Amino acid sequence: MRAPVKSSASSSRAAFPAASPPPAERAAAPGVFTALAEYAHEQVSIFYEPSSGYRGIIAIHDTTLGPALGGTRFWNYPSDEDALIDALRLSRGMTYKAAVAGLNLGGGKSVILGDNRTSRREAIFRAHGRHIESLGGRYITAEDVGTSTQDMEFIRVETQHVTGLLGKSGDPSPVTAYGVYRGIKACAKLRWGSDSLTGKTVTVQGCGHVGYFLCKLLFEEGVKLIVTDIDPQRVKSVVQDFRATAVKPEEIYGQAADIFAPCALGAVVDDDTLPELACAAVAGSANNVLARAEHGHALRELGILYAPDYVINAGGLINVADELGGYSAERARANVEGIFANLRMIFHRAKEQGIPTSEASDRLAEERMRDVSRIKLLHLPSPGR
Ligand code: NAD
Numbered sequence: 001m002r003a004p005v006k007s008s009a010s011s012s013r014a015a016f017p018a019a020s021p022p023p024a025e026r027a028a029a030p031g032v033f034t035a036l037a038e039y040a041h042e043q044v045s046i047f048y049e050p051s052s053g054y055r056g057i058i059a060i061h062d063t064t065l066g067p068a069l070g071g072t073r074f075w076n077y078p079s080d081e082d083a084l085i086d087a088l089r090l091s092r093g094m095t096y097k098a099a100v101a102g103l104n105l106g107g108g109k110s111v112i113l114g115d116n117r118t119s120r121r122e123a124i125f126r127a128h129g130r131h132i133e134s135l136g137g138r139y140i141t142a143e144d145v146g147t148s149t150q151d152m153e154f155i156r157v158e159t160q161h162v163t164g165l166l167g168k169s170g171d172p173s174p175v176t177a178y179g180v181y182r183g184i185k186a187c188a189k190l191r192w193g194s195d196s197l198t199g200k201t202v203t204v205q206g207c208g209h210v211g212y213f214l215c216k217l218l219f220e221e222g223v224k225l226i227v228t229d230i231d232p233q234r235v236k237s238v239v240q241d242f243r244a245t246a247v248k249p250e251e252i253y254g255q256a257a258d259i260f261a262p263c264a265l266g267a268v269v270d271d272d273t274l275p276e277l278a279c280a281a282v283a284g285s286a287n288n289v290l291a292r293a294e295h296g297h298a299l300r301e302l303g304i305l306y307a308p309d310y311v312i313n314a315g316g317l318i319n320v321a322d323e324l325g326g327y328s329a330e331r332a333r334a335n336v337e338g339i340f341a342n343l344r345m346i347f348h349r350a351k352e353q354g355i356p357t358s359e360a361s362d363r364l365a366e367e368r369m370r371d372v373s374r375i376k377l378l379h380l381p382s383p384g385r
Pocket residue numbers: 172173174176205206207208209210211228229230231234249263264265266285286287313314316
């Protein structure tokens with residue numbers, strides 16, 4: 001949704017000196033706002049705490065539907081600019097994911113710059129907690145790459161705007177895998193008229209946290225698995241536990257299969273891999289599966305059904321968001337079931353409108369945000385509304 005630009009970038013004292021910045025920083029400033037304007041991000045907050053060395057960026061893309069929820073990524077970025085771009089890209093994805101999942105949440109993401117193996121976790125994550133608290137609830141965090149449940153506990157000391165806490169929703173991967181499994185069933189229903197996967201062949205790229213649990217669910221339904229991973233140990237577990245056949249990483253695209261489930265990296269559907277694909281559908285957990293938007297059109301032209309990444313992999317977000325209302329594993333799982341119906345609706349709309357499924361899901365998210373923002377314009381007599 002191209003929401004009106006509502007607020008400004010904010011920064012702490014050390015990130016951008018208030019008075020008379022040197023020429024290099026003056027030259028860099030328009031770049032930040034150009035980046036914000038490109039996808040109408042509402043706010044970027046940059047915070048530096050010198051004693052711990054904490055350097056954090058919180059990007060809030062859109063809060064039309066509610067506070068922005070998205071994880072904290074702790075990563076050694078090659079440059080500050082790379083970190084900013086990652087935060088902007090990821091936060092926008094969260095807006096669309098929450099909107100299509102029917103959650104009353106906006107899109108946000110934060111990044112901490114540095115080596116995520118550091119032992120100074122308390123100081124860094126408490127500084128991050130204070131950064132989050134300074135936003136007054138506009139942003140709620142959770143775990144992501146390089147952060148753990150224990151790190152969320154440090155954040156919790158400084159702010160209540162944190163999920164993924166010990167003893168609550170826990171590891172999101174099994175729930176994400178369950179959502180992907182439901183999404184694969186939605187693909188089967190459209191392609192073959194039945195959601196049964198018994199006897200089908202699924203190729204799984206990446207046997208990590210999500211990939212392993214997905215293989216388990218598919219194996220239990222009688223699916224023949226062809227798998228790959230760059231980590232031989234992870235492949236070994238899936239081969240042993242679920243009678244999967246292993247292939248080399250570069251061979252996975254060309255395997256004849258009913259479904260290809262990318263559960264490792266983004267941008268795996270590109271100009272090079274497209275001609276190799278020998279499947280009826282692409283449906284996996286990886287974020288940003290399409291290298292570019294036009295690859296959604298290319299899949300459609302090839303007759304390959306695509307389950308849009310942020311729709312099929314929303315299980316983890318749905319699970320963590322449930323903590324905001326007092327966590328119930330049963331309720332979270334029931335909401336994850338909805339991924340099946342969501343995908344069915346998106347497939348139907350894509351067919352009706354003659355557009356790729358990736359575009360149909362973007363439109364669905366944008367429609368919901370537009371509708372809700374209109375409702376918010378209704379005058380209510382009570383003060384402060
Ligand atoms: P993970 O790190 O546990 O697993 C990823 C696996 O992919 C690893 O085993 C890694 O060795 C393998 N891999 C990396 N490069 C590869 C390559 N070129 N070929 C084959 N295998 C390769 O991560 P995860 O938590 O299982 O997440 C998998 C994907 O799903 C990621 O893209 C992640 O962003 C996305 N995702 C995860 C969740 C979640 O709940 N964990 C939620 C939403 C989206």
